[in-house]
Amino acid sequence: MNKRKAILFSAPSGSGKTTIIKQLMKYFDCFEFSISATSRAPRAGERDGVDYYFLSPEMFAERVKQGDFLEWEEVYSGICYGTLKSEIDRICERGKVLIFDVDVNGGVNIKRYFGDDALAVFVKPPSIEVLEQRLRSRGTESEESIVKRMGRSTEELKRAEMFDVTIVNDDLDRAVEETRRVVERFIQS
Secondary structure, rough: OOOEEEEEEEOOOOOOOHHHHHHHHHHHOOOEOOOEEOOOOOOOOOOEEEEEEEEEEHHHHHHHHOOEEEEEEEEEEEEEEEEHHHHHHHHOOOOOOOEEOOOOOHHHHHHHHHHHHHEEEEEEEOOOOHHHHHHHHOOOOOOHHHHHHHHHHHHHHHHHOOOOOEEOOOOHHHHHHHHHHHHHHHHHH
């Protein structure tokens, strides 16, 4: 695998990292989004090879065994997410800057792999209460899922210091602009 510049975004679910990434993709034509693999079922409107590579739990486990992942994790019981090495190769061959939208552990592992060739951005909600409100307003999560995500989020927020920069998403336009400036400086360095 060739190492190239990479920008990774991590945050607790509901912090707005995916929304920020989508806005940034409009500014920078040198970016290409790294599509993660998951063993969970697609949500309404999600497409294989666009939103995620949806693998059965058995196929995911087989790909892990074959060493196909740069990093992977069982995020929730029976639900795995990971970054396929082939996805990194695909984007690097196109000469693009890799953009990752990963959980906090994945972000730490990808930063470790790329080192100074990666900018690690942690997107933080203004408060844990706002985070819970955002998760509930999605309307895609069961109560059990929200409780699990909130428990995990508390631990993830403690790891923000492991990232190069923290963006507080209390105002989306401001957060996008602040992130754009940080990313632009990194790309030009």
